[in-house]
Amino acid sequence: MAKLYFRYGAMNSGKSIEVLRTAHNYEEQGKRVLLFTPAIDDRYGVGAVTSRIGIQKEAVVITASLDMYKLAERERPNCILVDEAQFLNETQVKALCDIVDELNIPVIAYGLRADFRGKLFEGSYHLLALADKIEEVKTVCWSCQRKATMNMRCKDGVPVFEGEQIMIGGNESYLPVCRKCYSQARKKAKAAGGE
Structure with a gap:
C-alpha cells in the first residue's frame, strides 16, 4: 500500500x-x-x-x-x-x-x-x-552544536526577521540554526532596532 x-x-x-x-x-x-x-x-x-x-x-x-x-x-x-x-x-x-x-x-x-x-x-x-x-532530515545549528530547526535569513551576513516569505537563496541568504540561537539573534536585532 x-x-x-x-x-x-x-x-x-x-x-x-x-x-x-x-x-x-x-x-x-x-x-x-x-x-x-x-x-x-x-x-x-x-x-x-x-x-x-x-x-x-x-x-x-x-x-x-x-x-x-x-x-x-x-x-x-x-x-x-x-x-x-x-x-x-x-x-x-x-x-x-x-x-x-x-x-x-x-x-x-x-x-x-x-x-x-x-x-x-x-x-x-x-x-x-x-x-x-x-x-x-536533521542538521546541526550553524552557531552551536544543537539540532537546527529554524531557517535564519541573512542580508550581508546580518540576520533579518522581516520581509517576503519567499526569497530563493542558499548559504548566502539562509543559515540553519537552533531555536535558542535564532531567538538570541532576534532579540539582538530587536535591541539594535533592526526588527
Whole structure:
C-alpha cells in the first residue's frame, strides 16, 4: 500500500541530496521515478534538482497548469519524488494524495517546514496535515552544536526577521540554526532596532 511521505528539514540539511539518492536507488534497480520540482526554485536553473555538493538531475517543473495526477497516471512510475515541496499549494498537495490513494504510487515530498519567521509554508502546512508519514532530515545549528530547526535569513551576513516569505537563496541568504540561537539573534536585532 502506497503512502505519502513528508520529509522536512532546515536549510542545508541535505534534502535535495536525499531526493537524488532515493531516485538513484530506484533507478539502479531498474525502477522508474518521476521527479518534480516547483518552477519558483530557480537557484540552479528551472527544471533541475541540484544538491549543494554539485549533483544534479532533470525534473518535471511544477507549474500552476501541470496536472501531476494525469502525468503520474500516464507514466506509471514506481515512485514520485518532490523537491522543495514547501512551495506547493493545497491543490497540488491534494493531487499527491490522490496519486497515492487512487494510483497506489508512493510519493516522497521533501521540503522546509517553516520560513525564516517560523511560519509554515502553504505546502508544508498541507503536507503536515495530510501525509501518512512525517520524517525529519536533521542538521546541526550553524552557531552551536544543537539540532537546527529554524531557517535564519541573512542580508550581508546580518540576520533579518522581516520581509517576503519567499526569497530563493542558499548559504548566502539562509543559515540553519537552533531555536535558542535564532531567538538570541532576534532579540539582538530587536535591541539594535533592526526588527
